[in-house]
Amino acid sequence: MTAPPPTPPASGRGVRVALASATTALTPVSATPRLDAELLMAHALGVSRETLLLQRLDSPTPHSFGPLLARRLAHEPIAYITGSRAFWTIELAVGPGVLVPRADSETLIEAAVEHFGKGNPKTILDLGTGPGTLLLAALDQWPGATGLGVDASPEALAYAERNRLALGLGARASLQRGDWGEGVSGAFDLILSNPPYIGTGEELPAEVRDHEPGAALFAGSDGLDDYRRIAPQLPRLLAPGGAAILEIGATQAAAVTALLEAQSLAVALRHDLGGRPRALIATRSSELVTRRS
Numbered sequence: 001m002t003a004p005p006p007t008p009p010a011s012g013r014g015v016r017v018a019l020a021s022a023t024t025a026l027t028p029v030s031a032t033p034r035l036d037a038e039l040l041m042a043h044a045l046g047v048s049r050e051t052l053l054l055q056r057l058d059s060p061t062p063h064s065f066g067p068l069l070a071r072r073l074a075h076e077p078i079a080y081i082t083g084s085r086a087f088w089t090i091e092l093a094v095g096p097g098v099l100v101p102r103a104d105s106e107t108l109i110e111a112a113v114e115h116f117g118k119g120n121p122k123t124i125l126d127l128g129t130g131p132g133t134l135l136l137a138a139l140d141q142w143p144g145a146t147g148l149g150v151d152a153s154p155e156a157l158a159y160a161e162r163n164r165l166a167l168g169l170g171a172r173a174s175l176q177r178g179d180w181g182e183g184v185s186g187a188f189d190l191i192l193s194n195p196p197y198i199g200t201g202e203e204l205p206a207e208v209r210d211h212e213p214g215a216a217l218f219a220g221s222d223g224l225d226d227y228r229r230i231a232p233q234l235p236r237l238l239a240p241g242g243a244a245i246l247e248i249g250a251t252q253a254a255a256v257t258a259l260l261e262a263q264s265l266a267v268a269l270r271h272d273l274g275g276r277p278r279a280l281i282a283t284r285s286s287e288l289v290t291r292r293s
């Protein structure tokens with residue numbers, strides 16, 4: 001049986017005191033208790049976190065803070081409670097039914113920026129776009145580009161649609177419900193994908209396991225099922241000179257590299273800011289040979 005969530009501290013005090021006691025209450029639940037408390041308080045007050053810290057620490061605590069805190073104490077992801085998550089240069093609406101974008105996935109955009117250097121990808125494909133995370137960040141990065149986001153989940157696509165319009169990217173971003181690259185026509189300069197890659201038996205924190213969609217997380221017993229589906233589609237979808245950048249789990253670099261090399265792709269590994277293997281950059285082997293010769 002799951003233990004009931006701790007009772008949130010009573011409201012009616014100033015923000016400064018409420019933040020301190022919320023931080024204490026959140027410590028067993030979150031790795032970032034103070035940050036979570038600040039984000040919830042800023043959301044309750046309807047101000048940015050910066051404004052909260054600079055101008056509102058002596059304000060009375062709004063009544064809405066208690067219920068928000070109670071949700072976080074019950075392990076609900078903070079981004080579902082506030083309804084948004086910052087990613088790269090953009091802010092994305094998120095909620096139940098869609099994966100919360102992770103900061104580590106910004107490694108894929110960094111890798112793309114480095115790969116293209118002063119050049120610009122003109123066409124971008126995001127396989128498993130979720131709330132539009134990689135597609136919309138890449139389109140914000142390259143204002144001359146257009147792109148397509150594909151996802152199998154109608155809930156995810158509803159968030160992607162909302163984000164595409166809210167970010168003013170409606171004219172450059174299209175969305176399609178589909179099964180990876182099946183039914184996608186054309187070839188793309190940049191293919192991005194953060195597919196599900198968790199093995200079905202793996203332990204996950206309660207806030208992920210109990211709240212985020214399993215279809216965005218799990219990919220068979222070894223977590224590789226979706227790479228097995230995606231890899232054979234890449235040669236057809238990759239434009240000459242293009243790159244496919246895939247997120248991977250920390251232990252999957254060798255296995256996914258083998259799947260990509262079996263498709264005659266050359267593969268480079270990129271680590272995230274924590275030093276863990278995070279992304280593979282795949283290009284056509286023939287182009288690598290041409291560039292080197």
Ligand SMILES: C[S@@+](CC[C@H](N)C(=O)[O-])C[C@H]1O[C@@H](n2cnc3c(N)ncnc32)[C@H](O)[C@@H]1O
Binds near residue numbers: 099100101150153216
């Ligand atoms: C790990 S989430 C990544 C979401 C987003 N790209 C991000 O990085 O925040 C994987 C996404 O793949 C989608 N997905 C799962 N199976 C799929 C399939 N067969 N075809 C297309 N998308 C799929 C899920 O719905 C989910 O949105």
